[in-house]
Amino acid sequence: MKAMILAAGRGHRLRPETDHTPKPLLPVAGEPLIAHHLRKLAQAGCREVVINTGWLGEQLPAVLGDGAAWGLRIRYSPEGWPALETGGGIHHALPLLGDAPFLLVNGDVWTDADYRLLLQKALVDDDDAHLWLVDNPENHVEGDFALEGGRLRNTGSRNTYSGIAQLRPALLAAAPAGSFPLAPWLRRAADADRASAAMLPGKWCDVGTPERRAALEAALTAP
Numbered sequence: 001m002k003a004m005i006l007a008a009g010r011g012h013r014l015r016p017e018t019d020h021t022p023k024p025l026l027p028v029a030g031e032p033l034i035a036h037h038l039r040k041l042a043q044a045g046c047r048e049v050v051i052n053t054g055w056l057g058e059q060l061p062a063v064l065g066d067g068a069a070w071g072l073r074i075r076y077s078p079e080g081w082p083a084l085e086t087g088g089g090i091h092h093a094l095p096l097l098g099d100a101p102f103l104l105v106n107g108d109v110w111t112d113a114d115y116r117l118l119l120q121k122a123l124v125d126d127d128d129a130h131l132w133l134v135d136n137p138e139n140h141v142e143g144d145f146a147l148e149g150g151r152l153r154n155t156g157s158r159n160t161y162s163g164i165a166q167l168r169p170a171l172l173a174a175a176p177a178g179s180f181p182l183a184p185w186l187r188r189a190a191d192a193d194r195a196s197a198a199m200l201p202g203k204w205c206d207v208g209t210p211e212r213r214a215a216l217e218a219a220l221t222a223p
Contacts, residue, residue: 047071052076088177133159135159136160145158
């Protein structure tokens, strides 16, 4: 199974560091945040990764190269700036992703969960998505989606989408080209009962602010 890492965003809340460095290349525990995902994907058996680029996008291939350092093949999907948001970025990269389900990872999250659990999961025939959810963090107490008997729902007691999922390309096949978010398409899949979900099996952090990045750094480097 291929994987896609979303890495095109601006990272406004992490300024001024993201004025000169793309958010996924900011260091955490001695390596770029995105390298954490690349290593875990390779350990899980993934061999091909698509990375979309936008803000300061030329830096990602300059630092990561072709992926050989992790035993991967990296292909880049440049969007220029402004970038195409989450849904538009995935849609733009569909020619590189092919027709089979793929693993999607937001480049600005961290987790110790085993990606093999998603890479080895087979989507039900009619499903277009399987999402990992997490308990609502303090900065997002309203949550995103409900979980009911393993199915993704739009109503009920909500949890937060972790930014990690398995998607079928058909989810966005009918979407128009251009900039648009992914969330409305996930909500449509939930309304049509074409999406499953589970709680993420491990620790998780949205590395979206200097404070959360510093807390993660401290946790990962503690003796």
